[in-house]
Amino acid sequence: MRLFLVAIAIVGCGEAPPPTDITCKPSIVYLDHEGGVFSPGAHDDSITNMSVLLDVQRTLAPWPNDYWPELVTCMRDHLAQFPRIEVTEVDPGDVPHVEIVFTDTYWASSATTMIVPASCRLDHEVEIVFGNALPTNARACQVALQGFAEMTANLSFDDNCHDLVNNSVDCSPDRAFLDETLGCVDEAGQPAACRCGGTTQNTYRALLAAFPTCP
Numbered sequence: 001m002r003l004f005l006v007a008i009a010i011v012g013c014g015e016a017p018p019p020t021d022i023t024c025k026p027s028i029v030y031l032d033h034e035g036g037v038f039s040p041g042a043h044d045d046s047i048t049n050m051s052v053l054l055d056v057q058r059t060l061a062p063w064p065n066d067y068w069p070e071l072v073t074c075m076r077d078h079l080a081q082f083p084r085i086e087v088t089e090v091d092p093g094d095v096p097h098v099e100i101v102f103t104d105t106y107w108a109s110s111a112t113t114m115i116v117p118a119s120c121r122l123d124h125e126v127e128i129v130f131g132n133a134l135p136t137n138a139r140a141c142q143v144a145l146q147g148f149a150e151m152t153a154n155l156s157f158d159d160n161c162h163d164l165v166n167n168s169v170d171c172s173p174d175r176a177f178l179d180e181t182l183g184c185v186d187e188a189g190q191p192a193a194c195r196c197g198g199t200t201q202n203t204y205r206a207l208l209a210a211f212p213t214c215p
Contacts, residue, residue: 030091051125
């Protein structure tokens with residue numbers, strides 16, 4: 001079970017830009033598994049641990065599962081498709097970043113795997129993943145990447161179970177952000193409008209647009 005509660009594109013890149021070029025800095029994705037205090041807010045601010053996902057200030061526990069190194073490797077491998085994304089386990093501090101918080105249990109339902117902002121905006125920065133509902137590395141990696149794509153590129157569930165934003169559990173472990181035009185579906189897998197418009201999407205192209213390569 002996963003939950004939409006209410007996507008982000010941060011500017012950044014891998015090549016060394018001219019000193020005056022602010023468009024080619026890395027887009028940092030922070031994998032936070034240490035927990036901490038997070039506060040509710042009208043907008044997300046990963047620097048100050050403020051999130052639209054919270055109803056009250058909450059202390060989020062550290063990640064409970066022992067497959068963390070494998071999970072980080074999985075996240076890095078899939079996000080390597082986008083050269084401008086820099087994945088880190090170290091808090092970037094005051095540097096703008098997207099933050100995926102890996103904690104233990106959702107306070108409203110122990111079956112929930114992930115919560116992510118759902119409004120079609122480009123200023124969301126925080127996703128929360130719940131390890132007690134995710135017994136395997138493969139499922140945790142897929143859920144975290146699915147939420148990341150929804151939040152940063154306004155993506156929806158689609159109808160190809162080999163795509164990372166497809167919501168099927170029983171599918172080939174060989175998933176990726178596919179460079180294909182796919183139909184959007186609802187949580188039951190039935191054809192539906194994409195949540196931010198249209199009826200089809202290309203997850204790879206949408207994320208590439210959110211995190212474009214340097215010229």
